[in-house]
Amino acid sequence: MSKNYKMKASRVGKGLSQADLAEMVGVTRQTIIAIEQGDYNPTIKLCRAICKTLGTSLDELFMEDEHEQSI
Amino acid sequence: MNNQFDERQIALRGKAFTISFIVAIVTIGVMYFLTDNFFIQCSNHCLFMILLWVPLTVCFFLQLAFHSFGGLQNTKRTLIIGIIFLLCGSFIVASLFFSSPVFYGNGLLTDQAGSLFTGICIIFIGCASCFFARKDSKNDES
Numbered sequence: 001m002s003k004n005y006k007m008k009a010s011r012v013g014k015g016l017s018q019a020d021l022a023e024m025v026g027v028t029r030q031t032i033i034a035i036e037q038g039d040y041n042p043t044i045k046l047c048r049a050i051c052k053t054l055g056t057s058l059d060e061l062f063m064e065d066e067h068e069q070s071i
Numbered sequence: 072m073n074n075q076f077d078e079r080q081i082a083l084r085g086k087a088f089t090i091s092f093i094v095a096i097v098t099i100g101v102m103y104f105l106t107d108n109f110f111i112q113c114s115n116h117c118l119f120m121i122l123l124w125v126p127l128t129v130c131f132f133l134q135l136a137f138h139s140f141g142g143l144q145n146t147k148r149t150l151i152i153g154i155i156f157l158l159c160g161s162f163i164v165a166s167l168f169f170s171s172p173v174f175y176g177n178g179l180l181t182d183q184a185g186s187l188f189t190g191i192c193i194i195f196i197g198c199a200s201c202f203f204a205r206k207d208s209k210n211d212e213s
Binding site for chain 2: 027
């Protein structure tokens with residue numbers, strides 16, 4: 001799985017640390033790290049909670065572009 | 072239950088339990104293989120302690136390594152449990168050495184060898200808990 005740079009950029013853009021985001025969506029910081037590193041594939045429920053917190057859509061954060069998929 | 076785990080922790084805890092269950096079965100096989108073929112005899116207490124603490128230690132270690140041991144309040148709980156384990160393990164090992172132990176006698180591993188093994192496993196879990204709690208408490212961005 002590739003790294004989720006979009007989520008990291010969106011989180012940093014909102015001025016949130018990994019710990020802040022983790023607390024807001026009710027998971028551990030390690031889970032947020034694992035998602036950003038591409039080590040963990042979150043459920044749709046968690047994806048939605050993250051999107052809601054960061055004020056973005058699922059497509060923006062978790063949908064891979066075509067050129068990303070080919071890499 | 073007061074303690075809660077997130078979805079990643081639940082999945083990884085399941086993985087840790089599965090691996091330690093397999094380790095338990097392998098340990099039973101290895102111990103019977105050793106005692107039958109290599110004539111390494113163990114007292115019942117020693118055998119029981121080895122069969123109990125090998126999978127338990129693996130289970131604890133994997134949960135700690137996967138950051139899925141202490142639930143959402145991970146760091147504090149892990150550190151407290153680590154300190155308790157360290158104290159208990161140290162007490163077992165220290166009390167053993169104050170009683171001039173014999174670990175191997177009359178061709179078999181004695182009860183005291185089993186107690187030493189238990190103490191070492193508990194100290195290992197305690198050290199691992201403290202290490203991972205300290206690592207988790209560092210709030211650096213990865």
